[in-house]
Amino acid sequence: MNQVEETLRQEVAKLLEDGTIDVFVGHEAASLPLRTSPCFVRSPKEVDRLVWNRICTSNLATYLPQLFKRPVGLKAEWTPPKVGVVAKGCDSRSIVGLIKEKQIPRDRLFIIGVGCEGMIDRHSVGRALGVVGLADAKVDGNSVQVIGTDGEEKRIDIADVLAASCRECQHREAVLSNLTVGEAPSSAPEVSHYANVGEFETKSSQERWEHWVGELSRCIRCYACRQACPNCYCEECFAEETAPKWLGVTTDLSDVFVFHLGRAFHQAGRCVDCGACVAACPQGIDLRLLNQKINKDVEELFEAQASLSLEEAQALSSFRMEDDQSFMTEP
């Protein structure tokens, strides 16, 4: 057990014991190698379920709004619970966004910030090592050791299998927390921001279209990207609305485009590039290339990044008189 994990468990046990929180949302080991699962701890006795490692990929903010919803059909008086959560930089930004959008109450939330050096993308591990199925995997220090279902053992540097979002992450510490655990992370690497978007923008219109045709024809409309996203908390998504009906329930390319354009655009000025949608996609679609385009534009045009503080309004909830309008058509 690492130091952070140990401290985290102790702190959570304390918080549950003294009644500061009723439930703690963290990560626990999952049955498959290189996987974790969200974990809801309600008693100090259960804190040993909590883990902290390089595969705590889920953005736990996604799980928070449901905890503050009044149980359906409950007649009795109900007080929302006091909820603790462990937050990487990205989780914390999503939490900030949810607080600003009034989906979760700040005063009933206890955030334990943990510095993050980046999470492993399990698909990258398989791909990099050419392993079809993982029988076992172990993370030690800066490398991952895996055993394939064929019994072969291989090792790779974590740096080579980090999730794409993590490679470019500039906010490795929680931007909002009640407590931080562990040491401050090493400073963010000097990487060119939005390199993927910049490169993609240089392609011709035809090439870009063809790329998205290829990418989006993989989509099976399972909505894993949406469900894993902390920003997608709508009771009824535009994709499923029937009046008006925005798009058909098919994998006809046109419908898939409308869905993904709509989904990405609803994240405009709100996306924190946590990578949850990419990690969730069972078809390995590079949705980040879409999301990051908007993030790049938001940063360049409006000098804004989503959810860095509780005070600043999100980019599309604000404006400046002198905002760029060079894109507009003049006679």
Place this chain on the structure above:
Amino acid sequence: MTKEINEKMSGNGWEPRIVAFLCNWCSYAGADLAGVSRIQYPPNVRVIRVPCSGRINPLFIVKALQAGADGVLVSGCHPGDCHYISGNLYARRKFALLKSLLEYVGIEPQRVHFSWVSAAEGARFAEILGKVIDSVRSVGPANRMIKRFKEVA
């Protein structure tokens, strides 16, 4: 339908179809003024009146393209003139991002246009519309993202 598409594809007799979302207070009145003033503007446009450019859900534009519009024009009040004070300024941010995003996924930028037209600017409306139509014409009939029913003759 197929015939129509074929005609469009071959470019013979093809005329761009433009959907224009115009705000009630300025641009719609501007378009109206153009008509009343007998300023000639091309008949390729289907106007949808909306209360404010801020009302325009980006999905309207995406949906118009899916439904087969060759081009889309969105027009509202000039900055500072919004009937609802700042609807157009919020809208401007949305449109800046949407235009860029559509271009990014391979929708020709010549198809999607935003403009400011006041109630007094009938001539400006006609000019902008002419420009939009020229721009759409330059890239030909829309082909990408249109929903087609193959099995429906």
Place this chain on the structure above:
Amino acid sequence: MLEITLDKSKVQEFLRLLGQSRRLFAPVKDRMGTKFSEVADPSLVCLDGLNTNLSPKEVVFPQWETLYTFKEDQANEVKLAAQETLLFGARPCDARALELLDRVFTWEGIDDPYYLRRREKTCVVALACNTPGEACFCSSVGGSPVGEVGADALAFDLGEQLYLRALTERGEALLKEASTLIEKATEEDKQAVQQAVAEAEKQLQPIPIPEDLAALKESFDAEIWEDLGQKCLGCGTCTYVCPTCHCFDITDETKKGVGRRVRSWDSCAFSLFTLHGSGHNPRITQAARYRQRVLHKFLYCPENFGEAFCVGCGRCITNCPAGLDLRAVLERLASLAKVG
């Protein structure tokens, strides 16, 4: 029935030959491992992946299809024809899943013409598994890595060659079509297969399955569902990658008075799946929806069809974005049953 061998170097030729008069679906390489695809070029076929990331159910039950078209008030039936199809290299779990789907789409004498038109024209050549995948548990749910159910022929990878055994008339006819490429299996081949069977079956560790339906019924109000429901994200991944999940939606699409009625996959995990027009929703919590998926497979289907609708392919496990593991759920349910 016919037993033959096919030299591995001739597999491409074999598939090219058979593919001349039919659509060929086979696994090809994909960024997520392998996937079933309609293959024009047999050199792309990849038989050494384990389970494909998505199941081959879409060959007979596509993600969406047009039921019929209409013009204003007039419906026009679409021609229900389907091409001869060869599904090659489906693992025994997936082949068995087709047999389960057959039961739904012919249930109580009501035939689903859209499903059956494809199913009846689909010849399934299954490929037995030598090694199990990371989440495989077919042998615990009544299947086998070398199972024959649902397949017209079963292939074994013997290293240098494929051994193929016809299981149905259709399978036999198919193999005979390639008579110039195949050889009659020798006693040695058959022994090698027997050894492979023994090896394969040995490798899978059995997991506890809740088979006592009465006890499973009792689990309806158990706490386990709350626990699982809070983790479940409510996406449709597990249902869409599942080879036996078959729930669908019917929606209309229209443009200027013409349109089509479409059926498309749907998922019991979606919150709107059971929402009534009145606003009432019988499965309002994710816990209830997660329970529906598990109990539908392991309680309701056994009651209705005599068998659980799970073939142990493990796709819902490897693909779950929340890391939920059906095997662990089954284990908990089985232990609940014991305690209860």
Place this chain on the structure above:
Amino acid sequence: MVNMDQTTNPYMPYPVRIDQITIENEARDLKTFKVTFLDPEHEKAFKHIPGQFAELSMFGKGESPIGIASSPTEEGFLLFTVKKTGVVTGELHNLTEGRVIGVRGPLGKSYPIDRMKGKNVVIVGGGFAFTTLRALTKYMIDGGNRDDFGEITVIYGARSPGELLYKKELKEWEARDDLKTYITVDKGDENWKGREGFVPTVLEEVAPSSKDALLAVCGPPIMIKFTLPVIKKLGFSPSDTILSLEMRMKCGIGKCGRCNIGSKYVCKDGPVFTLEELDVLPNEY
């Protein structure tokens, strides 16, 4: 290829023409559609029994499962009473007489008519859930059928006089002496001279005997909740208490997996269930 034959394709609707539209209530969100088949062959093929439903089809909008309100004894047409709730029913409400829609059915299980024969029958309905109960009542009193059944008691209530369905018909029923009809409203208005009170209360007052009797009840969930204890008190056994359920449906033929309650599918095992059958199903409806 134009082939509207439902016998080979259970997803194909029969075309029917709307011949008459009756607005049933003041809020105008309840309308009864009288439809006739365009093709007499279809009419022959469509053999329904009270309690069954059909999928009404609005091309371009979708389908909606609606109970059949007419009795098979009423030949030449079908009746559907539809509340305007969603996209399909909303569009249906916009239609005028003469328009063609689709009907797919009959679907589901009916009321147990055979079991009811020779017995007393109690009908308890509330609000606009009275539709298939109308079909049942009509069936029992029509033509030569009346003698097949014992005493028939109909208790029907709605929120207000304006919300009562089939007002004209109810008057006729009240006038008959081979039918005990009790109409009630939660709250009357200045013109209302009838009974006031909730359905369960009226049922308790009327207190029909449960001896040799079956009872069919349909209504909003809240009414069912308060009526079931009364039914029990009157001595109706769960196997003699019959309910009709509502559930979101799509295919209507037990394929699409949407309407199950436990292992039962409301579309094909229901919508009519006995209380005994429901008691063993999970409480998920």
